Amino acid sequence: MATAFSPAKLTVTLPLHGSHQENRLLLPIRLPPPSSSFLGSTRSLTIHSSRRLNYSNATRRSPVVGVQEVVKEKKASNTLLITKEEGLVLYEDMILGRSFEDMCAQMYYRGKMFGFVHLYNGQEAVSTGFIKLLTKSDSVVSTYRDHVHALSKGVSARAVMSELFGKVTGCCRGQGGSMHMFSKEHNMLGGFAFIGEGIPVATGAAFSSKYRREVLKKDCEDVTVAFFGDGTCNNGQFYECLNMAALWKLPIIFVVENNLWAIGMSHLRATSDPEIWKKGPAFGMPGVHVDGMDVLKVREVAKEAVNRARRGEGPTLVECETYRFRGHSLADPDELRDAAEKAKYAARDPITALKKYLIENKLANEADLKSIEKKIDELVEEAVEFADASPQPGRSQLLENVFADPKGFGIGPDGRYRCEDPKFTEGTAQV
Amino acid sequence: MSAIIHGAGAATALSTFNSVDSKKLVAPSRTNLPVRTQKYIVARSDASKKNIGSGLRVRHSQKLIANAVATKEAETSASTGHELLLFEALQEGLEEEMDRDPHVCVMGEDVGHYGGSYKVTKGLADKFGDLRVLDTPICENAFTGMGIGAAMTGLRPVIEGMNMGFLLLAFNQISNNCGMLHYTSGGQFTIPVVIRGPGGVGRQLGAEHSQRLESYFQSIPGIQMVACSTPYNAKGLMKAAIRSENPVILFEHVLLYNLKEKIPDEEYICNLEEAEMVRPGEHITILTYSRMRYHVMQAAKTLVNKGYDPEVIDIRSLKPFDLYTIGNSVKKTHRVLIVEECMRTGGIGASLTAAINENFHDYLDAPVMCLSSQDVPTPYAGTLEEWTVVQPAQIVTAVEQLCK
Numbered sequence: 001m002a003t004a005f006s007p008a009k010l011t012v013t014l015p016l017h018g019s020h021q022e023n024r025l026l027l028p029i030r031l032p033p034p035s036s037s038f039l040g041s042t043r044s045l046t047i048h049s050s051r052r053l054n055y056s057n058a059t060r061r062s063p064v065v066g067v068q069e070v071v072k073e074k075k076a077s078n079t080l081l082i083t084k085e086e087g088l089v090l091y092e093d094m095i096l097g098r099s100f101e102d103m104c105a106q107m108y109y110r111g112k113m114f115g116f117v118h119l120y121n122g123q124e125a126v127s128t129g130f131i132k133l134l135t136k137s138d139s140v141v142s143t144y145r146d147h148v149h150a151l152s153k154g155v156s157a158r159a160v161m162s163e164l165f166g167k168v169t170g171c172c173r174g175q176g177g178s179m180h181m182f183s184k185e186h187n188m189l190g191g192f193a194f195i196g197e198g199i200p201v202a203t204g205a206a207f208s209s210k211y212r213r214e215v216l217k218k219d220c221e222d223v224t225v226a227f228f229g230d231g232t233c234n235n236g237q238f239y240e241c242l243n244m245a246a247l248w249k250l251p252i253i254f255v256v257e258n259n260l261w262a263i264g265m266s267h268l269r270a271t272s273d274p275e276i277w278k279k280g281p282a283f284g285m286p287g288v289h290v291d292g293m294d295v296l297k298v299r300e301v302a303k304e305a306v307n308r309a310r311r312g313e314g315p316t317l318v319e320c321e322t323y324r325f326r327g328h329s330l331a332d333p334d335e336l337r338d339a340a341e342k343a344k345y346a347a348r349d350p351i352t353a354l355k356k357y358l359i360e361n362k363l364a365n366e367a368d369l370k371s372i373e374k375k376i377d378e379l380v381e382e383a384v385e386f387a388d389a390s391p392q393p394g395r396s397q398l399l400e401n402v403f404a405d406p407k408g409f410g411i412g413p414d415g416r417y418r419c420e421d422p423k424f425t426e427g428t429a430q431v
Numbered sequence: 432m433s434a435i436i437h438g439a440g441a442a443t444a445l446s447t448f449n450s451v452d453s454k455k456l457v458a459p460s461r462t463n464l465p466v467r468t469q470k471y472i473v474a475r476s477d478a479s480k481k482n483i484g485s486g487l488r489v490r491h492s493q494k495l496i497a498n499a500v501a502t503k504e505a506e507t508s509a510s511t512g513h514e515l516l517l518f519e520a521l522q523e524g525l526e527e528e529m530d531r532d533p534h535v536c537v538m539g540e541d542v543g544h545y546g547g548s549y550k551v552t553k554g555l556a557d558k559f560g561d562l563r564v565l566d567t568p569i570c571e572n573a574f575t576g577m578g579i580g581a582a583m584t585g586l587r588p589v590i591e592g593m594n595m596g597f598l599l600l601a602f603n604q605i606s607n608n609c610g611m612l613h614y615t616s617g618g619q620f621t622i623p624v625v626i627r628g629p630g631g632v633g634r635q636l637g638a639e640h641s642q643r644l645e646s647y648f649q650s651i652p653g654i655q656m657v658a659c660s661t662p663y664n665a666k667g668l669m670k671a672a673i674r675s676e677n678p679v680i681l682f683e684h685v686l687l688y689n690l691k692e693k694i695p696d697e698e699y700i701c702n703l704e705e706a707e708m709v710r711p712g713e714h715i716t717i718l719t720y721s722r723m724r725y726h727v728m729q730a731a732k733t734l735v736n737k738g739y740d741p742e743v744i745d746i747r748s749l750k751p752f753d754l755y756t757i758g759n760s761v762k763k764t765h766r767v768l769i770v771e772e773c774m775r776t777g778g779i780g781a782s783l784t785a786a787i788n789e790n791f792h793d794y795l796d797a798p799v800m801c802l803s804s805q806d807v808p809t810p811y812a813g814t815l816e817e818w819t820v821v822q823p824a825q826i827v828t829a830v831e832q833l834c835k
Contacts, residue, residue, distance in 0.1 A: 139584065173617035182616035189583060190616065197607060200573045204580020211586060215562055216533055240573030247568070401618035404676035408655045410704050410751025413758040413790045417704070418751075431751075 081296045084363045090295055091358065091369060093132060094124040094351050095376045097148035100157060101326075103380050104147065104164060108330050112388075113164045117178045120148040122293075122325035125350035126257050127152045129298025130225055133306050139187040139224040141202035144179035145257075145324075146191045149227060154186040157383040167390035174393045175401065195228065196235035199254070202226035203241045206252035206315075213312075223251040223309040231262030233276045239283075242317065246284040249314035253305045254280075256319045257292065263328040264336045280317030292320030293348040296357065323348075395427035512693040520662035520694060521551045521683070524669035525589065527698065529559055532587065535673055538565040538578055539591030539628075548593050549629055549688050575601035575626070579608045583620045587673060595630030595682065596642040609678045610653035625672040627681035631722055631772055632809050632820050634686070641809035641816075646778040648680055649750050656749040657703055658682040658721040662692040664747060667701025675703060682749070684722045706753035712742030715766040715830055718757060718783060720746045723770045723821060730826035739830060749779050757783075758791055765796040766833050770821055775803040797833050802826065 082090065101119040108117055120127070123145075131140060131152035142149040150160050155171055163170025164178055171183050180191035189205055192198035205224040212220040232238055233256060245252050256276050260267045268274050280287025286308075290301045298320060305316035323345035327334030358364040403409065406419035409431045423429035515523070529535045537552055543566035546553035556564040567574040571592065578588040592598040598605065605626065612620055632641040648656060655677050659665035665683070672679040701707075709724065710731060719727045724745050731741050742760050746752065761767055767787055769780040780801040787799050802821045810816055 141580075171617070172615060172619070175617050176615040180615040182612075182619050184616075184619040189580065189620070190612070192607075194603065194607060197576070197603060200576020200604060201580035201583065201608060203573065204577040204582070205584045206580075207577055208581045208584035208586050211536065211562060211581070215536075215560065236570075237573055237576070240568070240570035241577075243568055244570070244573060244577065401614045402653050403655075404613055404618075404621040404623070407704055408653075408675075408677045408751065410748065411753045411755045413754045415755040 080361055080363070081300065082363070087354070087358050087363045088368065088372065090128050090132060090299070091351075091354055091364070092372050092376065093128040093152055094295065094354065095373055096151055096157065096379070097124040097127060098351060099373075099376050099380045100147060100151060100160070100383075103161075103384060105326070105330060107161075107164070107384065113166070113178070115177060116144065116329050116331065117164070118145040118329045119326045120145050120324070122345065122349070123257055123259060123322045124148060125295035125298050125354075126227070126255065126292045126320045126322055129295045130227075130253070130255060130302045130306075133299065133302050134223070134225065137187060137222050139189050139202070139205040139222065141189045141198040141205065141224065141226045142181075142191060143195060143198060143228050143232070144191070144193050145229075146179065146181045146188075150181040150183065150186075150188050150191075153183070153188045155181065155183045155188055157379055158386045159183075161380075161383040161387040162390050165387040165390070166392065167387055168393050168397070169386070169390040173397065173401075175397075189224075195232040196237035199226050199228060199232070199237050199241045202252060203245055203250060206245065206250035206309075207248070209251050210248065221251075221310045223253065223306055225253045225255055225306075227255045227257060229262065230256060230258040230260065230267040230276065231265065231270065232256075233279065234271055239279075242279065242283040242285070242315070245315040249312060251309035251312065252315045253302070253309055254315060254317045256317070257322055258319055259322050259324045260341075261324070261328070261337060263332065275319075277317060277319040285315045285317055287317045287319070289319045289321065292322030293345065293350050293353065295350050295354050325349075396425050398427035399424055399429065399431060512695045514691060514693045515662060516688065517659075517662045517665050517683075517690045517692075518549055518551050518688040520666040520692075521659075521669050522553060522555070524666035525552065525673070526555060526558070528670055528673040529555070529563070532673075534585060535587045535589065536563045536565065536581075537589045537591065538567055538574055540567055540569055540593045542566060542591050547591065549683075549685075551688075552591070571597050571600040572604055576604040576608060578624050578626075579604060579612070579622055582622045582624045582678075583612065587623045587625075589625045589627060589673060592626065592628035594640050594642075594685075595628045595644050596639055598626065598628065598644065599642075599647070602647070605648065605654070605680075606651050610651040614653060621676050622678045623673075623676050624678045625669075625675075625681055626678070627669075627672075627683060629683045629685040629688070631682075631684040631686065632804065632816065635811055635813055635816060636685070636809075637811050638808035643773045643778075643804065645682060645749050645773050646776075646781075649779060649782060654678045654680055654750070655703060656680045656682065657747055658684075658749055660684070660687060660721050660724045660745055660747070662690060663694050664701050664707060664745075666694060667699055668703065668747070670698075671700040671703045674700065679703065682721065686722055687725075701747075704748050704751060704753060706756040707745040707747050708756065709743040709745050710741065712740040712764065714740045714764055714834055715742065715768060716757070716760040716764045717741050717743045717768045717770060717826070717830070718746050719743065719770040720749065720779070721772060723772050726821060726823050727770050727826055730823035730830070733823065733827050734830055737827075737831075739834060741830060746783070752783060752786055754786065754790060757787065761787060761791045762794045765794055767795065767799045768826070768829055768833055769799065769801040769803075770826055771801070771803050772820060773803055774806050775801070776806050778803050800829055800833055802829055 097120060101121050104117055104119060107113055127148045131149065140149055140153050147160055151157060159171040160181060163172055163174060163176060163181065166174045168174055171181060176182060176191060179193045182188060182190045189201055190198060202224045209220050209222040212218045258267065258276060262270065277287035277289040288301050291297050301318055305318055308316055325346060355369060407417050409418040412418045412421065418424060418429060418431050421429045537555065541548055542552040543556035543561055543564045552564060575590055578590040581588050609622055609624060612622055630642060630644055645656060657668050657672065657679060659668045659681065668681060672681050717727050727743055731743060734741055742764055744756060744760055769783055771778060771780045773779045780803050784799045784801050802825060804820045807819055809819055
């Protein structure tokens with residue numbers, strides 16, 4: 001593993017795989033000093049899978065070429081990456097994410113929601129780029145920064161806002177909160193507070209999909225997308241799941257939202273080899289690096305990764321270089337990050353980039369986009385009103401849902417199950 | 432022991448199962464429990480229960496032949512069972528459930544081709560395939576989480592920890608996800624997993640393989656814990672745990688896997704929340720579970736010869752406690768001794784003592800005494816290991832002391 005930021009050192013590490021393919025990759029990589037910009041994203045990276053596998057995996061080579069090249073080629077030949085409808089869908093989703101999070105901040109400072117609230121401003125391209133390609137039965141697993149993932153997956157803004165306000169009408173009846181957004185209907189499998197905790201759950205959902213196909217013999221092409229950050233990539237659960245997913249070729253996509261900061265810990269200070277995409281080939285799956293501030297690039301990579309999973313070819317690790325415009329949470333003063341770094345990424349705002357693309361390529365005009373923004377503003381306002389008007393959970397809700405089968409509270413001294421005690425439904429029973 | 436008696440209370444439990452063939456299952460509802468028809472003779476004290484001052488010294492002039500263990504009914508009873516070892520009973524239960532519901536799957540280390548380190552899953556991989564009986568890599572945290580994710584999306588995994596101690600590595604997933612997700616998702620996702628494995632103090636296995644983890648898991652809200660002790664209840668609890676919609680941790684004991692017993696041929700399940708009456712008595716209630724049941728029964732033989740009449744209850748359900756069975760017993764005998772293998776500090780016995788004191792304080796004639804194993808990491812040396820765990824002689828002394 002390279003410890004010094006010199007290209008020569010880095011080139012030594014990869015040839016362990018011993019193939020020519022990998023050597024093509026060893027372009028001089030300038031790892032900058034910690035405070036300035038990230039690895040230049042203008043390099044083209046080849047996606048490859050490791051050769052050092054057992055025989056059963058030997059035929060697994062990803063056919064995907066470096067993404068930026070694809071984009072550049074397409075642009076050159078004047079074919080657009082998206083249609084007008086798709087473009088407007090993407091734009092609307094990103095505007096929804098941004099407006100919703102801005103409204104969350106307002107509501108938090110007005111005392112409508114409490115606790116830890118982690119906002120997603122700046123990272124919308126990743127969520128929109130991936131989730132808008134999924135069907136309703138595909139699953140998404142996220143971390144505590146999950147509001148926008150839930151919204152992109154289809155959970156209504158009302159349900160998410162009510163959940164944040166802690167009301168009964170929230171998607172988790174007010175019992176989850178900001179960090180635990182769940183929706184069975186939309187297959188949003190949460191919302192986890194500890195980092196890395198959701199990745200095994202996502203692996204399980206992918207396993208379920210494979211099980212359905214191979215054991216229950218049902219038609220099941222569902223994939224799972226697991227979102228997590230750069231800090232998680234130093235956690236054991238991540239590696240354990242990469243191993244299992246690659247071993248059994250589970251239909252899962254591991255998406256790293258590398259925003260360079262884990263609260264106040266810079267990714268470069270915490271990681272021996274900061275290039276996370278490289279860790280994919282170590283386990284036998286393609287590792288891709290993509291510009292996470294550009295929704296179209298993310299979407300292209302996502303298409304290939306999702307199709308790969310649906311075809312049964314196994315998992316993909318996608319590292320999205322992105323940035324969060326706000327602090328880690330609303331309680332974070334965000335004093336550690338360099339203003340120049342923030343300005344650099346603010347200039348690459350994914351929403352402005354998409355807007356520019358749509359207008360330049362005549363896919364939409366200012367009026368269309370303005371009307372979308374207005375519609376979303378109204379939607380978010382309405383969500384707040386709905387959440388405000390919703391009731392708080394009553395006492396009777398305290399003891400519900402602890403168990404799926406409430407007999408799990410046991411048999412009381414009087415011989416009846418505790419859940420049969422009338423006080424139980426009032427929430428005042430001793431359990 | 433007749434099957435009918437043990438399967439009590441399952442009617443309500445069964446109502447959640449779609450494909451139950453009610454004719455096959457021998458499990459009446461709790462309200463119409465038939466009277467036990469065991470053959471035993473109990474030492475009867477001529478005085479009533481109010482023997483508070485005079486003590487419960489046994490009257491040798493009376494007929495005092497009692498059997499320490501409730502004898503089985505004569506073999507002329509209708510159901511002919513089949514004899515098997517405890518691990519085979521677990522396997523039978525697991526296999527029956529896997530036949531019944533294709534969503535039930537097993538995951539763990541060496542459960543497939545190796546057949547399980549204690550042979551509980553032997554032969555299952557050949558029958559059901561490598562995906563249904565999944566050999567995982569050595570990553571407890573991740574494969575437990577994987578089981579939880581699979582359970583959320585419709586499967587019913589049985590997760591095996593090769594030794595319960597290894598589940599310490601999975602504690603994050605068990606505590607945060609397994610126990611909590613049903614609640615934090617507002618009831619949207621159920622986690623019908625069964626986490627099972629051998630635990631307890633074995634024969635000189637060393638400290639880390641001889642852990643008693645019931646105490647560690649008992650505070651986690653949202654999970655149920657049961658401990659099996661005989662082939663009969665092992666199979667019954669395994670089946671009930673798999674059918675339950677709640678996450679259940681099934682504690683098995685390393686030294687009990689070779690116990691032999693005859694179990695019924697027909698299908699039965701045991702109620703997850705109920706305790707088991709092992710030996711009815713009059714003088715003192717002894718609450719125990721898992722391996723300590725056998726130490727207690729051995730002590731009971733000595734006690735009966737000395738003229739005492741202990742009531743022995745295998746609590747089976749470690750979380751939640753069956754306070755009804757326990758309460759009825761306390762109300763009858765007024766003295767309680769808890770014998771467990773768990774650690775003293777914060778163990779199952781400690782919680783049980785608190786529960787009994789809170790609920791049945793008025794019925795107690797003596798303080799609740801709790802015999803637990805020592806708060807030490809299990810030593811390797813045989814002699815030291817013996818002294819770590821509660822032995823029958825200590826149980827006899829404790830009973831004598833309580834019944835003075």
